[in-house]
Amino acid sequence: MTKASPILSSFNGGEYSPLMEGRTDYAKYPKGLRKAVNFLATTQGPAVRRGGMRFVSEVKNSATRPWLIKFQFNVEQSYALEFGEGYIRFYTNHGQVINGAVPYEIASPYAVADLTNTDGTLALHYAQSADVLYLFHAKYPPQKLSRLGALNWTIAPVDFKGGPFDDENLDKNLYISVATGLGSVQSNFDIFTADHVGTLLYLESKDYSAVPPWQPGKVIAATDQNPYGTLRRVDQRVYMCVTDLTNTEDLPIITGTQTLTHTSGNAWDGDGNPVASVAYKAGVEWQFMHPGYVVLKITDIINARAAHVTIQSDWDVPADVISDDIPGGTWRWAVSRWSNAKGWPDLVTFFRNRLVAARSADQAIDFSVVSDYLNFQDKEFGDVTSDMAISATVAADQEYNALAWMSSADQLLIGGAGGEFACGEQTTNDVFGPDNIKISKQSGYGSRGIDAIAAGNTILYVQKGGRQLMEMQFNIQSNNFDSDDKSVPAEHLMVGGLVQTAFQKETDSILWALRSDGALLSFAYNPKQDVYAWMPQQIGGTGVVVESILVLPAPTLDRSELWAIVRRTIGGQTRRYVEYMERPYRIGDTQASGFYxxxxxxxxxxxxxxxxxxxxxxxxxxxxxxxxxxxxxxxxxxxxxxxxxxxxxxxxxxxCPCRLVTERLEAGATDGTAQGKTKRIMKVVFRFDNSLGGEFGPQDGPYDDLFTRSGNDPMDAPPPLLTGDTERLSFPSGYDFNGVIEYRNDQPVPVTVVAIMPQVVTQDS
Known part of the structure; x- marks a missing residue:
């Protein structure tokens, strides 16, 4: 018989899977727990009872499931937005935004049924720039939600310009032309449907040979000729001479020596002075006409071969694109990549001061012009520069796999169903741009459609099956981004799959995860301190399902806090409430302020x-x-x-009672391990910090009470919180094979378990 007095000094291993019960060799085994309900793991080691969920408001319509979306201008101005059936409501500073006596709301285009994917994840993705939140959904045109004031929010479709476009048509038999009135286009084939309304259309001159190239020192007007109206081009840019002068001299008017580069208004190619014995005048004035192409926007469909349009470009329509003939115009055309006809991008982020949009279904990614988030033109007046828009495709070993998320770091990290990718420069000798881009595969784990979370120097994402939380970070040795499964010890908590995550940076670093069945999980995450701890959180009530979560800075700015939509059965009716989690008790609080x-x-x-x-x-x-x-x-x-x-x-x-059950004690025996041998916990000492009440015993009882009021405590005041050790308490159990200790507390009081010190006797036989 062996007598031992181990100390369980840390619980930041979290709740372990039953598959871990034999892993006494695992370095973190002593820190793990069989059960850890409504506790939070800390970097320091103690298990702290979570704060309660404070009621804010019922959602607009409890019959349907809304989602919460985060809007954060800065740490002092942040909102939780309730997206329901065709509406948005607003919450800030621990309350609902009220207009007069009613909740402030605006109409939105989204049907509530379209907000949830078939796997339970949120179908809406978003990215924020100052007071504008860009909202992307595969079934809807991207929207721009703008905060103009506390009670002045607007939402409208994003008005993209310049693209992006699908590949240019190569069939020389398919023509589109602009009618002479410039208000419509027509084609010699069926192309237009009602879903093309709002779509951009690109038309380019089919042949530049009709306009001679500009050259220096060339005759542009002989005797008795006027150069006005003469066309010349530089590359694709077309200019018209606007010097209105009839040459009455024997010498010609010639072009100057300054190459035309302007892209608006007028400019001279020379000083217009005579050159003795050579030219009456050398240099004329040129007006910029167009760069050889034009971008139009379809406003209405006339029929399958005609549509009304408006001109989006700030220049003239190329002359050879204008024609009332069918066929006429040009075969060099392209239609916008995004439309009701082709589908909309559903992923969005920012990278290198560009808005990045991706249509996950076809793995296409588009980068806006630098510092011009709504501009997707891939060339400027015919020239491709490094700050122009970029179009790329993520290829996963020739497989067709939808994209799942994008996250901006030093490189743009991309998750897809078939693997994870990094996008950056092909060469660091030049800036990131259309001619300097590389997308390379980093790993092949696969990702679910949940926005990845940037946590310090790592990225946390959910694997495609929903049952693994992956940590991605750069590996210097392999020179790529590698991923590691951080849910291995708690795989039992992932059953059903994760559908949403949110990250709390302070005061403790916690990733909150929502499971498909509405269960809420906390994951204490501090890689520098080697802390990775999952714990389940059971929200109080009947028929409880947590349906949406996010994290906002608290109004006091001293912490972040979890917000949630919680579905319950109240009086036989389904109710959905917006609530946020209060922080646990901490030093300096009054005992009365504990919210549990x-x-x-x-x-x-x-x-x-x-x-x-x-x-x-x-x-x-x-x-x-x-x-x-x-x-x-x-x-x-x-x-x-x-x-x-x-x-x-x-x-x-x-x-919302809390419960903590230790793993099987491993204090050794005279001939080796204590596992598989009968043992008895004789005594136990609990070390607490600002805690009150509860009971202890073997798992599932019987239990003994803790902290009965002492004779020295005043009877007209609540029992004081305990910081320190309890007495050596007799343990209410005989011999068994498990050797586990349970602590639980069903009263609304603070609890922080710092350490557990049992005295255990193990039989050698």
Missing amino acids: VDAGLTYSGAPATTISGLNHLEGQTVDILSDGAVQPQQVVTAGAVTLHSPGSVVNVGLP
């Missing part, structure tokens, strides 16, 4: 016995903490509860 109830509210004022305003919890049994003391549970009736004694600070809400 869900869908809860706080009364603060003169001592009161009746607490009202609880209509959202009608008929529910609620926990009550009044001035730091736990009062008996009550049932909410007519939106109120009656306290047993008056309280000035009263927290009321649904119970």
Whole structure:
């Protein structure tokens, strides 16, 4: 028989899978837990009970599932946006934005059924620039949500210009022309449908030979000739001479020596002075006409071969594109890559001061012009420069795999169903641009359509099956980005797959993950301290399903906090509430301020016995903490509860008990391991920080109470919080093979478990 007194000094291994129960050789085994419900792992080691969920408002229509979208101008100005059936509502500073006496809302184009993908993930992707949020969805034109004021928000389709376009037509039998009135186009084949309304159309001169090239010192007007109206081109740019002068001399008028480069207005190619015995005048004035192409926008469909258009370009339509003949005009044309006819981009981010849009279905990625987010022209007056728009395709070993996410870092990282990619310069000797781009495969794990999260120097993304959280970081040795599965020890918590994630940077670094069944998970993430800890969070109530999550800075700016839409059954009816998670108790707080109830509210004022305003919890049994003391549970009736004694600070809400169960103790035996041998925990000491109450025992009981009021405590005040060690407590259990310890607490009070120190006897036989 071996007697040992180990210490469980850290719980930041998180809750472990049953598959880990034999891994006593695993370095983090002593830090792991069999169960860790409603606790948060900390970098320092203790397990801290999570704060409660504070009620903000019911959603507009509890019959349908809305989503929360984050809008953050800066840490001081942030919003949670409720996207439902054709509307958006707004939340900020822990409350709903109200206009007069009603919630402020605006209309949106999105049907609520289109907001959720078949795998349960959010179908809407977004990226923000200052007061503008760009919203992308595969079924809708990209939208621009703008904050003009606290009660002045607008949403409208994004008005892209210059592209992007599909590949240029190469069939010389398919013509499109602009009618002479410039208000319509026609073709010699069926092309236009109603879904082309709003689409851009690119038309280019089919043959430049009709306009002679500009050359210096060439005759442009002989005797008795006027050069006005003469056309010349430089590359594709076409200019018209606007010098209106009839040559009455024997010497000609010739072009100057300054090559034409202007792209608007007029410019001279010389000084227009005579050259003795050579020219009457050398140099004329030229007006820029067009760069050889024009971009049009389709405004209405006349029939399958004709459509009304407006001119989007700031120059004239090339003359050889204008024709009333059919066929006429040009066979060099292209149609916008994005439209109702072809589909819309559904992924968006920013990279190198460009807006990046991707249509995941066909792996196409487009980069805007630098610093001009809505401009996707791939050339400027015929010239391709490094700041022009870029079009690229992600190819995954010749496989067809949809894209899932994009994340901007030193390179643009891209997740797809078939693998992960990095996009950057082909060569570092030149800037990133149309002629200097490279997309290379980094790994082949595959990704789910959940926006990746940048966490310090790493990227966290969900693997395509939804059951693995992958950590991507750059590997110097292999010179590429590698990924590692961070859900291995807690694979049992991933059953059903993850559908949404959100990252909380402070005060603790936590990735929040939402599972397809509505379960909420926390993942303490601090790679520099080797902390990776999953713990499940059970939100209080009946029929609870968490449906959407995000993280916003708290109004106090000292932390970030989780916001959620929580679905419950209240009085037999489905209710959906917007709530946010309060922080756990910390040094300096009053005992009365501890908030450990869900869908809860706080009364603060003169001592009161009746607490009202609880209509959202009608008929529910609620926990009550009044001035730091736990009062008996009550049932909410007519939106109120009656306290047993008056309280000035009263927290009321649904119970959310916490539970912690250790892994099987491994304290050794005389002949080796303690595993597989009967053992008995004789005594146990708990070390707490600012904690109260609870009970302990073997897993699933029987249990003994902790922290009964001592004779020295005043009877007219709540029991004080304990910081330090309990007495050596007899453990309420005999011999068994497990050797596990459970602590649980079903009262709405703070709990921080710092360490557990058992005394265990292990039989050698």
